[in-house]
Amino acid sequence: MKMLKFEKNRLLPLAALALPLLLAGCAGNVLRVAPHAELKVVDPVWTTAYITRNHGYLVYDTLFAMDENFEPKPQMVDTWTMSADKKVWTFRLRDGLKWHDGKDVTAADCVASLQRWSKRDGVGQQMFSDVESLTALDARTISLKLRVPNGNVLETLAKMSSNVPFMMPERVAQADPSQPIQDTTGSGPFIFKKEDWVPGKKAVYIKNRNYVARVEPLSMAAGGKVPQADMIEWRYFPDQASMAQALIDGTVDYVESPSNKLVPTLEGKKDVVVASTDPLGNIGMARFNTLLPPFDNVEVRRAAAMAMQQEDYMSAALGDPKYWRTCYSVFPCGTAYSNNAASDVMKSTSLDAARKALQAAKYDGTPVVILNPVDSPVISAFTKVTAEKLRLIGMKVDVQDMDWATLTQRRANRGSAKDGGWSMFHTWWLAGDVMDPGFIAFSGDRENGWFGWPQDAELEKYRLAFKQAATLDEKKVLAAKVQQRLIEIGAFGILGQFFEPVAFSSHVTGITSPIQFYWNMSVELPWWKRMLRQVGKSWM
Template identity: 40%
Template sequence: MIYDTLFALNEQGEVAPQMIDRYKLSNANKTYTFTLRDGLLWHDGQPVTAEDCVASIRRWAAKDALGKKLMAITESMRALDDRTFEIRLTQPTGQLLFALAKPSSYAPFMMPKRVAETDPLKQITDYTGSGPFVFKADEWKPGVKAVYVKFDKYKPRDEPASGLAGGKTVNVDRVEWLSMPDPQSQVNALLSGEIDYLEMPLVDLLPLLRADKNVVLTEYNPLGIMLTFRFNHTTKPFDDPKIRQAAWYALNQKDFMAAAVGDPQQYKICKSMYACGTPFETSVGMEGKLASDFETSRRLLKGAGYDGAPVVLIQYSGLGSNIGPVAKSLLERGGFKVDMQVSDIASWVGRQKNRAPAEAGGWSAYMTGPTGIDTINPLVADMMDASCDTAQPGWPCDLELERLRQSFMDAQDPEAQKAVADAAQKRAVEISTHIPIGQFHVPIATRNTVAGVLHAPAPVFWNLTKR
């Protein structure tokens, strides 16, 4: 809504310039020179500069899995003038432009230099962007409402909008995001015309929406969401790799998908850490796993000397209310003791970063749902980052997996990349970074007065019209 990116993915998943006007490669494809579009402004009216972009890339790369790998092969990054900056690599890679276009987890959003220089591990408090909407902080009611208004000085690209790329033309003056925790209340509000747009209706209620001629359902994101079970490698019981392996045999994807989604048309059973339907999808390393083989799970726990330390499973309300009980039941049938704790999402996010022992306010496992686009290869997939203390919460630590992820960065042709991706998944299964427990997609629902919905990895509100 409020930020823009240097590049973006179009509807076909191709990288396209966004804030960038032009770029060139030199020095045996190791030096990139980027020139910004003319007329880019921050919401405070100041021009976007190359120095802002360099600072923003550094902030993003400090946390993003792919960004960290790119920084490891970056010799220098500097502004050449107000609109031009250079990234000089130590070796060529085909990942840089995609990295600058990735849409989430974490997206390389551009910020003013003063904001981007905030400690990457601290929350920013200045929400100045250069995107098509301005955040109305004075109207923000956390957990209730967020308001965005059209940025009248935003200069869209000339091309038609496509996915997250092209011209971000805003046709409405104001967008209000309303939080409605109850799914039935959400649907009732849409049916009555109280709201215009519902991001993720409960699948059980889709028949009500399909039956109303004033409602349109749009499958906007074909890769959907990859539901994931995440281990904490630093605390009991999952600090033991043999115990982590037992969980692979206790769980299965079908039970999770039946609980989370229900309708088989809306989900896929696919034993792959990479999004199903993408080039690197593979079942390598999954043999015998995710089949609720409780006997094998119990045998592995016995062999590991499992002492009954409870799996502290933290979940947030909404997602947790559906799939948490499934995980608890399957793990317990596989011989684990499980303590499931459900909270609101804000509390869950805070606790997720807590590295205390599970019994002292920390956690053993959680489930979440990254978008499919965030799991398409071993570099993009944050869950496969095994860089120890700098990895995502769960903190897996494995030099071999990191070597393979670096090899993917170095691979220059699709066949070599495929071989590395297979090897990376096999190793990620061996050390159990996480378990994929199904892929699903849910349409958005809009009133028929709304048009211009774009097919993209995330809901966007430019290009929309309302009559």
Template identity: 40%
Template sequence: MTRFRLALALLGLIPLASPQAQDLPPDRVLRVAPHADLRTLDPVFASIVITRMHGLMIYETLFAWDSKLQPHPQMVDSFSTAPDGLSWTFTLRPGLLFHDGQPVTSRDVVASLKRWMARDTVGGKLAEYAAGLEVVDARSFVLRLNRPMGLVPFALGSAVGQIPVIMRESDAATDPMRPVTTTIGSGPFRFNREEWRSGARVVYDRNPDYRPRAEPADGLAGGRVVKLDRVEWTIMPDPATAAAALQAGEIDIWEQPSQDLLPVVARARGVAVDRYASLPNQAMLRPNHLFPPFNDPRARLAMALATDQGDFLAAGFGDEQWWKRCGSYFVCGSPNGTEAGAEPYAAPDLDRARRLLAESGYKGERVVLNSSYDIAPIGRMAEVAAESLRRIGMNVDLQFADWGTVTTRQANRGPVSEGGWNLFVTTASGATMQSPVTNIGTNMGCDRAWSGWPCDGEAERLRGAVVDAPDEAARQAATAALHRRLAEVQPYRVLGQYDQPYARRANVSGVLNAPVMVFWNIEKK
């Protein structure tokens, strides 16, 4: 162990290497500094990115999106659709095994999909069309629909929000409102629970029983060929520590480098800076629609008019080469990137914001804004949000905690007096936000919506029209109509979009273009 790594270990910033890791050749262990600590293990319960990354390590889905977000069979071997489009029959690949050695069966699939449909934006939309899920035999099952839906493979391969991973039937039987705490999947890695240290380290071991598909890897699709024996996530909340560790070769990948340190990292010998996602990410300010003031749409419009995207993006992501203003809920530059209806909110209008806030009935009540500096851009943007809203007369209580606490609190539906919240800043991948079907923030289905629980029947009707559109022209028209409604009711404030690069040692190759970073196909030389 180098002096640098030993010093960090003694300071408690990274753990000492385990005996298992010490026994492996250096080129068989990948050491990663992820953007956040792993607290929630269930990717069907939580939509946060670190949990999704974890889920894709140990679980699989029936279909998977390629680098262009097109679905391909993953766990599915073959499928067919009835002529009337009202039933889909699927057969699983042979030889699928859970990490405990038990075969993956259709019973596991049916139980997993039902739980996912109760949790996720995409799953909830599919549930509106579903008339039933039936087991045919150990490897085959049928999805019956009440009306045709052409997006079934796309939905079953979703890599955003709460993802439709296949769990054991006993785990999938868990109440959808409670997280699963076991970690038995069928994916290319196994979760090493014995070496998991919250706030310090997460470890995954190669699954020797996993059989990858024969197709070349493309995004999340194709063969998930593991070329390493072990992946270690070392939690490094301090960006300077992560930057120094990367330059010293103590970690191989820094998943989300701090933008202000990028110039230093990019110039370092033996380090490369790249992008792994084709679409930019989106930043957002999310209000709680259950309680005043943001249960009134006028307060949400006031929030939009009080905020300048440039202030947030500059604070969060530094140099303008990494970000751009964009009023589209569905990401500028994506196939659905309309800004229809968002034009009035492109620049702040503080006088109008104050009038709307007064009309909403707001009288100076405390507004709790939760955030964290564990993800530095989010913490900096939260400070901008607090200052922007104070300018129009909001009594903002900005509270900082670790990111795990912030995301746990997001699920609290109670008032602030009972540990609830009014606002938080977060980010989401372009792959998540680019479609009305997958955008978790524009689901306004009340109790079925993501944290913040917006409720608007007209927006949901228009979102359904996008799914039902018979052709691409009709789908684009429906998307524009939906976007105009969203601009009127502001389920969240779009803060613009940005590119998030990653940094790696020059001897690391094979990082895939995908909605989140994945660790198959990667090798060290």
């Protein structure tokens, strides 16, 4: 009888909570995520930051998308044709596509979106260099005419990661591509609740109940993107320990980037799963600003790169060797264009050799301003290693701490150090984002290339030839030439290949690889746990 009384007493508060919560519609499926960085920039075309790309996949849609076999499939497009000479492509949009404001998606919207995207993305830049015209034939039909044959148009339009060719309303897409947009009107499976966005605390997305998903089964980025959760909340934490504890306590459901040092505290915990979801992993990179001293001098860049021993970076950032490997190729090891060109230079790292090379380059003592995102355990570990190495070879170093979101805005500054400019920063790329020379990280076009802005005509010649090559063997030869040239001009330092785990509640469904697409995720909790979470309580 005591047990019965106890249960009744515990259920009474729940019953009292249930009615108002259900009436208010608050007991729905709410997925709570601790993302790897704070969302500050909401324009996934302006920045390559993955947090903004993930935001984009919730809010926007694409004409085509890659399936799990890395084959392009139609997404917003219904039907399409290609001329026999592969120069003329026509795309017909699906019925029922609507923007979040209720207006119809039109071909003119898509034309403007592609034009803006093509000015920011490396693959887009290469395709559009051959575009004769891109027009809207009617409200639902897009015509693309090329000067030369191109059989890879669908693959380009289905580009899966930064920068993704997301579709936006024409009025938004007509904005200057060099400036980030603020309007988040999309046509995707979720709507960004801008009024609930609290930078530094949370970002909120609600299910787009008017979204018309495709009927095909979901397959990676393609197929029926049926939103599973009613609401998705990205929640930010002051430190990694708080983030890990929130997962253990059940107040968040998914942690994007747990520190490897904290992974042992998560493993074995009740209802917590730790897993690696990307078999190709990520590539660590140290990026130089070629516009400003001291790294406007190619010999200084090469000297700094000589000090970058991959084992030191990987050990400091990832620890356990099961999470990393050395990789002496700018294209990820295990992928089609990985090669050994200039690999001897990448392997032959030495502080003594770097010190001598720096002296020969006549380094003048200009401080190296390193942007350091303290909220990213991996990247801040990279920064610490580089700062120590550069000081040991005789360079002055100024490490400037900030969060990752601030870094992604600051790195766009081409000004002098006194005006907020910088000398270098560290980052990492999904292996899938740097698999061939077409990607923006490998650009040698100062005007339209990626942050750091190297200018090299020879590099661009090889990248263009790669795009035009007809066979895989030809492409491999040209990829090796691109790699050789990137190392010769000291565009960046490669720091190793690593495999960062994710952590999530065992109640979460819809885990995907290599990118987590949140539209497919939900958390299957008992009704009473969902309600208690809504009022900020825990029930363990």
